[in-house]
Amino acid sequence: MVTLKAAGLLDVDAGEIVRPGIVRIEDDRIVGVGGTAGPDDQIIDLGDAILLPGLMDMEVNLLMGGRGETPGLSQVQDDPATRVLRAIGNARRTLHAGFTTVRNLGLFVKTGGYLLDVSLGKAIDAGWIDGPRIVPAGHAITPTGGHLDPTMFAAFMPGALELTVEEGIANGVDEVRKAVRYQIKHGALVIKVCVSGGVMSLTGEAGAQHYSDEELRAIVDEAHRRGLKVAAHTHGAEAVKHAVACGIDCIEHGFLMDDEAIKMLVDNDRFLVTTRRLAEAMDVSRAPKELQDKAAEMFPKARTSIQAAYEAGVKIAVGSDAPAIPHGKNADELVTLFDWGMPADAVLRAATVVAADLIDKPDLGRIAEGYLADIIAVPGDPLADITVTRDVSFVMKGGKVFKNDAI
Secondary structure (H helix, E strand, O other): OEEEEEOEEEEOOOOEEEOOEEEEEEOOEEEEEOOOOOOOOEEEEOOOOEEEEOEEEEEEOOOOOOOOOOOOOHHHHOOHHHHHHHHHHHHHHHHHOOEEEEEEOOEOOOOOOOOHHHHHHHHHHOOOOOOOEEEEOOEOEEOOOOOOOHHHHOOOOOOOOOOOOOOOEOOHHHHHHHHHHHHHHOOOOOEEEEOEOOOOOOOOOOOOEOOOHHHHHHHHHHHHHOOOOEEEEEEEHHHHHHHHHOOOOEEEEEEEOOHHHHHHHHHOOOEEEOOOOHHHHOOOOOOOHHHHHHHHHHHHHHHHHHHHHHHHOOEEEOOOOEOOOOOOOOOHHHHHHHHOOOOHHHHHHHOOHHHHHHOOOOOOOOOOOOOEOOEEEEOOOOOOOHHHHHOOOEEEEOOEEEEEOOO
């Protein structure tokens, strides 16, 4: 038995700090909160720290970005083995930042059909490497020339680095069904689809809908029949409305949503994953002028749309879109949401219990008896100062300590 002792712990449901913070853990589960340590317990004294549930990031791509990558050339320089090896460092930095669970939301790179995020997650679960618990999407499903077609980002000539249906480039109902089935066959636990353009799309407006409603319904049908949710990269208001009407479970970004689109999210009990930090921190200075102009138009709208979504009661889950912001800086997303008007308790719920609901993990997101022992420590009260989430000193995942700066 292990007992954690700290100055306090966060009750995410009540939105308050319970003092002192005493948590007893056996194997990978929390078996008691409060009270006193048993006579034979191993005690980990964290002093003045505050305990939080392990944080969750619902949009990362651990197989992209990180140390040693050459942006713009990695598509033609990095083979799958190189990507996985770099991802080991990205995963470790993410875990040490206090994020114990993530969704790896869609490969859009040449892999020969291998689902690298599934493999990375298996290695973490086996204890070979340190990293967060991963909910993998495999390859993102996108049409030819869509926002997540990697040959579009660099404006490659025809025939250069074309991806297969298995790697997510799918057109028409038959191909999108095959693409989804392939991801599920090889271990995807969520399906990612590209519904609209994006800031870095060289082809078309950011809000323009990519897939037809018929294709979207086919993707949703394939995923839902197998018990998987569908997450959709979507910016434009009309694209959000069509995605929700077609059964999409979760909207990623949603920068350009209007009141009607937000109401549809609420009325249909759908989720929104935030990714707002990139609107402040994403470096587009080296991008073509047309993309810089697009960013200048879109990014300010990200602030107003997230405020409107929160005030309307949308179920909001935290997502950083790392490496759009660096791996390991995931907590910057929490700080941005607070700076943009969400209360600290709501932000912390978005990074814990709402995220757990999104990925159907009812034993994650709280420090409570029976829950998985995913617990982190920060140097102060995050309800009073959300920035303390940037300074995680202790990380436990599944009852195992991965970081303890006091040692």
